[in-house]
Amino acid sequence: MARVDLDGRAIAPMTICMIGAGGFIGSHLCEKLMAETPHKVLALDVYNDKIRHLLEPESLPWAGRIQFHRINIKHDSRLEGLIKMADLTINLAAICTPADYNTRPLDTIYSNFIDALPVVKYCSENNKRLIHFSTCEVYGKTIGSFLPKDSPLRQDPAYFVLKEDASPCIFGPIEKQRWSYACAKQLIERLIYAEGAENALEFTIVRPFNWIGPRMDFIPGIDGPSEGVPRVLACFSNALLRREQLKLVDGGQSQRTFIYIKDAIEAVLLMIENPERANGHIFNVGNPNNEVTVRQLAEMMTQIYSKVSGEAALDVPTVDVSSKEFYGEGYDDSDKRIPDMTIINRQLGWDPKTSLWDLLEATLTYQHKTYAEAIKKAMSRPVASS
Numbered sequence: 001m002a003r004v005d006l007d008g009r010a011i012a013p014m015t016i017c018m019i020g021a022g023g024f025i026g027s028h029l030c031e032k033l034m035a036e037t038p039h040k041v042l043a044l045d046v047y048n049d050k051i052r053h054l055l056e057p058e059s060l061p062w063a064g065r066i067q068f069h070r071i072n073i074k075h076d077s078r079l080e081g082l083i084k085m086a087d088l089t090i091n092l093a094a095i096c097t098p099a100d101y102n103t104r105p106l107d108t109i110y111s112n113f114i115d116a117l118p119v120v121k122y123c124s125e126n127n128k129r130l131i132h133f134s135t136c137e138v139y140g141k142t143i144g145s146f147l148p149k150d151s152p153l154r155q156d157p158a159y160f161v162l163k164e165d166a167s168p169c170i171f172g173p174i175e176k177q178r179w180s181y182a183c184a185k186q187l188i189e190r191l192i193y194a195e196g197a198e199n200a201l202e203f204t205i206v207r208p209f210n211w212i213g214p215r216m217d218f219i220p221g222i223d224g225p226s227e228g229v230p231r232v233l234a235c236f237s238n239a240l241l242r243r244e245q246l247k248l249v250d251g252g253q254s255q256r257t258f259i260y261i262k263d264a265i266e267a268v269l270l271m272i273e274n275p276e277r278a279n280g281h282i283f284n285v286g287n288p289n290n291e292v293t294v295r296q297l298a299e300m301m302t303q304i305y306s307k308v309s310g311e312a313a314l315d316v317p318t319v320d321v322s323s324k325e326f327y328g329e330g331y332d333d334s335d336k337r338i339p340d341m342t343i344i345n346r347q348l349g350w351d352p353k354t355s356l357w358d359l360l361e362a363t364l365t366y367q368h369k370t371y372a373e374a375i376k377k378a379m380s381r382p383v384a385s386s
């Protein structure tokens with residue numbers, strides 16, 4: 001049966017230039033596009049480990065519909081040609097791990113602003129549609145976080161729910177280099193919006209709110225650097241796999257809403273296939289029903305990992321660490337992130353489905369199957385003496 005869009009029109013097969021296709025979100029989006037649509041993907045990245053299962057062998061049902069191009073968009077003259085070959089460009093490429101924002105602020109700003117500039121320019125000059133991945137971090141801190149701790153207004157959603165077209169972007173001082181990422185993302189959003197207003201660029205901006213699931217980041221010392229610090233899901237998974245305590249930064253009081261990657265990918269597919277409803281919009285994509293403090297997340301993950309691995313949890317599963325000790329100088333944090341869902345609901349009729357418990361159970365089952373043996377082996381190897 002022909003695929004139809006939300007307005008009942010047949011969807012024509014398209015070619016998508018996906019930059020950053022080899023990352024966490026890109027790998028899930030490629031999987032979805034191959035399994036459920038007739039679209040072609042030009043997959044650009046410096047790595048392809050997370051999409052290798054889609055690229056070989058040639059006998060896969062989607063053979064010929066996905067093509068990998070090993071390209072660093074910082075310096076590769078093939079970029080414009082690939083954007084020209086496609087109907088739509090999706091830009092996911094970025095440095096987006098908080099441990100880098102304060103320790104590698106220049107790389108962070110270049111990656112999230114300077115390197116994205118040619119992508120926007122080529123799309124605009126060649127009249128190509130662009131879906132650009134920004135972040136929920138552009139909201140920064142909530143207005144409520146500046147109220148006295150005991151103010152009843154802190155309970156009022158007007159002071160913490162984040163709305164695309166109304167909430168301000170509140171960052172800390174320049175010396176808090178944590179905000180280098182959010183600020184670079186904000187400026188590229190403004191540039192894209194201006195290209196839309198002045199040069200009729202057809203764009204959609206996505207603001208993901210903590211999408212999590214299999215293949216997110218890396219497990220230090222197994223498929224990433226031993227000293228690397230991934231995002232919280234991988235940090236906590238790594239500790240659970242190694243039977244170490246989960247580190248709670250500054251008491252784990254910050255709050256996040258987590259969404260299952262598979263729910264979020266459904267929203268992106270709706271944007272891809274409904275340009276008339278998605279163009280010109282900025283969309284929050286998150287699950288407002290899945291809010292926890294980081295401490296609660298640690299407790300939940302500990303309980304679920306014990307269930308899926310069959311191993312008893314540690315007697316004291318968490319330990320407090322200061323942000324300075326964990327991330328170094330210049331770290332700061334978003335206090336709370338609840339997405340307002342009005343715009344995405346109205347334009348695309350989309351809502352997330354998966355509870356936090358269910359998404360953590362699916363994800364930790366994957367982490368255990370994928371990494372438990374490799375971790376055991378790595379931990380039993382004698383440490384090399386210097």
Ligand SMILES: NC(=O)c1ccc[n+]([C@@H]2O[C@H](COP(=O)([O-])OP(=O)(O)OC[C@H]3O[C@@H](n4cnc5c(N)ncnc54)[C@H](O)[C@@H]3O)[C@@H](O)[C@H]2O)c1
Pocket residue numbers: 019020021022023024025026044045046047071072073074091092093094095096111115133134135136137207208209210211212217
């Ligand atoms: N995962 C989330 O919850 C989340 C939240 C907010 C924003 N985002 C945004 O979504 C996008 C994708 O995030 P992700 O979680 O998949 O991250 P990721 O790090 O897994 O993926 C990013 C990919 O981009 C590639 N890349 C980076 N620089 C490149 C370059 N110069 N040339 C070619 N490829 C390059 C990387 O190799 C990586 O594969 C990012 O823009 C990020 O800021 C993600």
Ligand SMILES: O=c1ccn([C@@H]2O[C@H](COP(=O)(O)OP(=O)(O)O[C@H]3OC[C@](O)(CO)[C@H]3O)[C@@H](O)[C@H]2O)c(=O)[nH]1
Pocket residue numbers: 096097098135136137181208209210230231232233235236246247248249250252254256294333334
């Ligand atoms: O071992 C750890 C690791 C982290 N924390 C704390 O958890 C909170 C969430 O951290 P994390 O998932 O790493 O990142 P953020 O949510 O702060 O930022 C991301 O949000 C979206 C994105 O743009 C891309 O994914 C990125 O910037 C945080 O409070 C950490 O301090 C911990 O306690 N222990």
